[in-house]
Amino acid sequence: MKFYSTNNNKKSFSFEETVLKGLAEDGGLFMPEKIPPIEKDFIKNIEKFSFQEISLKIAESFIENEISESDLSDIIANSITFSAPLVSIGKNLYVLELFHGPTLAFKDFGARFMAKTMGYFVAKRSIQLNILVATSGDTGSAVAHGFYDTPGINVYILYPRGKVSLIQEKQLTTLDKNITALEIDGTFDDCQRLVKTAFVDKELNEKLNLTSANSINIARLLPQAFYYFEAYKQILNKKLDSIFSVPSGNLGNLTAGLIAKKMGLPISKFIGAVNSNKVFAEYLRTGIFNPRPSIQTLSNAMDVGNPSNLIRIREIYSDILKEMQNDIHSESYDDIQTRKGIKEVYENYKYIIDPHGSVGYLALRDYIKFNQQFNGVILETAHPAKFKDVIEEELKIEVQIPERLAACLNKEKHTVELSSNYEEFRNYMLNKN
Ligand SMILES: *Cc1c(COP(=O)(O)O)cnc(C)c1O
Numbered sequence: 001m002k003f004y005s006t007n008n009n010k011k012s013f014s015f016e017e018t019v020l021k022g023l024a025e026d027g028g029l030f031m032p033e034k035i036p037p038i039e040k041d042f043i044k045n046i047e048k049f050s051f052q053e054i055s056l057k058i059a060e061s062f063i064e065n066e067i068s069e070s071d072l073s074d075i076i077a078n079s080i081t082f083s084a085p086l087v088s089i090g091k092n093l094y095v096l097e098l099f100h101g102p103t104l105a106f107k108d109f110g111a112r113f114m115a116k117t118m119g120y121f122v123a124k125r126s127i128q129l130n131i132l133v134a135t136s137g138d139t140g141s142a143v144a145h146g147f148y149d150t151p152g153i154n155v156y157i158l159y160p161r162g163k164v165s166l167i168q169e170k171q172l173t174t175l176d177k178n179i180t181a182l183e184i185d186g187t188f189d190d191c192q193r194l195v196k197t198a199f200v201d202k203e204l205n206e207k208l209n210l211t212s213a214n215s216i217n218i219a220r221l222l223p224q225a226f227y228y229f230e231a232y233k234q235i236l237n238k239k240l241d242s243i244f245s246v247p248s249g250n251l252g253n254l255t256a257g258l259i260a261k262k263m264g265l266p267i268s269k270f271i272g273a274v275n276s277n278k279v280f281a282e283y284l285r286t287g288i289f290n291p292r293p294s295i296q297t298l299s300n301a302m303d304v305g306n307p308s309n310l311i312r313i314r315e316i317y318s319d320i321l322k323e324m325q326n327d328i329h330s331e332s333y334d335d336i337q338t339r340k341g342i343k344e345v346y347e348n349y350k351y352i353i354d355p356h357g358s359v360g361y362l363a364l365r366d367y368i369k370f371n372q373q374f375n376g377v378i379l380e381t382a383h384p385a386k387f388k389d390v391i392e393e394e395l396k397i398e399v400q401i402p403e404r405l406a407a408c409l410n411k412e413k414h415t416v417e418l419s420s421n422y423e424e425f426r427n428y429m430l431n432k433n
Helices: 015-020 039-046 053-067 067-077 107-125 140-147 164-173 186-199 202-208 218-234 254-262 279-286 310-316 319-325 337-347 355-368 384-395 403-411 420-431
Strands: 003-005 009-011 030-032 088-092 093-097 131-132 153-160 178-185 210-211 241-247 269-274 327-334 372-382 416-419
Touching: 003 015, 009 015, 015 053, 015 107, 015 218, 030 218, 039 186, 053 067, 053 218, 053 254, 067 107, 088 153, 088 218, 093 178, 093 218, 093 254, 107 131, 107 140, 107 153, 107 218, 131 140, 131 186, 140 153, 140 164, 140 178, 153 164, 153 186, 164 178, 164 384, 164 403, 178 186, 178 420, 186 210, 186 420, 202 210, 202 420, 218 254, 241 355, 254 269, 254 310, 269 279, 269 355, 279 319, 279 327, 319 327, 327 355, 337 355, 337 384, 355 372, 355 384, 416 420
Parallel strands: 093 372, 131 153, 131 210, 153 178, 178 416, 241 269, 241 372, 269 327
Antiparallel strands: 003 009, 003 030, 088 093
């Protein structure tokens, strides 16, 4: 399979180039030249396959022979190391728990697969890479953990000072070795701007061999398609239409779901559930894209004012708005509603949902209106313990912190403080390397 940049569909790239570059030199995002259909028989027999077997099948159809089957199989065995259980909370109503990885967020899937894939190519080429990641919360820690101690790869994580939760900050700033946390005096969009500017800075790129690890890297995106297949496998009544509600920010998760659908996975509708950062909901309604600075909310990993992956969704649908509207619905919920959602899910279903999942729940509820003739699936993207304070406030219960999270809370924070000025960031990177 060849890949192209969304800014120029004439030039094609191998999977290896695509993964190592992250973002195309012309500033575009990489996309596969076509979305490979998956055999109907595979879908029909999906219950016979393990999560890793499903993952291998999907990965192979994009990567083809660029990585041998046995190497790819190793990469998957080392990255898809935890489950994605579909928990039934009501009649035909499910929560897809994507938080069973090391940093308790769905980003562990993408980050680990990408880290192992990059590690594979870096070893093959005997090169040194510097990875830049802007994070509004969960990306950074998932990426840091995925790459931790990988030979030949240094990771710099840019996060907005004071705008991530204490737990998220601890997860970002308590690793050492090849991981450096940069604490930026600005917003997530500033962090993203610094990273994007660095990638189009020719001199810096040549000196540092830069690459990205955000949801824009194709190796982050692809493995996110795996768990949609895994979720479908676990649906009990496959005769009903299935609707998946995806708590969305940068739209990587939703894009991966749409790719799975295009491959032939029978999901009838996707809901792009957003918080008060509602650029995507507006776009889908009006066709007008009006990016703007992000607003801080409780579901802070979704605080994105200029969602990068929208361009990929537009590519998948050849930029035909009507077709996007057929497959996707989007709705926005503010923090007051998010809090109510957490309460409602607990009262009605005895399930503790985090603020991101709550936005997903609200959007699904309002879309299907409790109609049990659909399978409703809410993607739960973070473990509720990461948002302990809000949940305890709303539910008046104590939320247990899982062991793997508790461990990093006792470690000391290490960061480098920088302003949101590009020159300052650039000088830091040049002096460091
Ligand atoms: C990143 C993140 C999201 C948003 O996912 P996108 O792929 O950026 O749309 C939602 N929830 C959590 C917990 C996240 O970490």
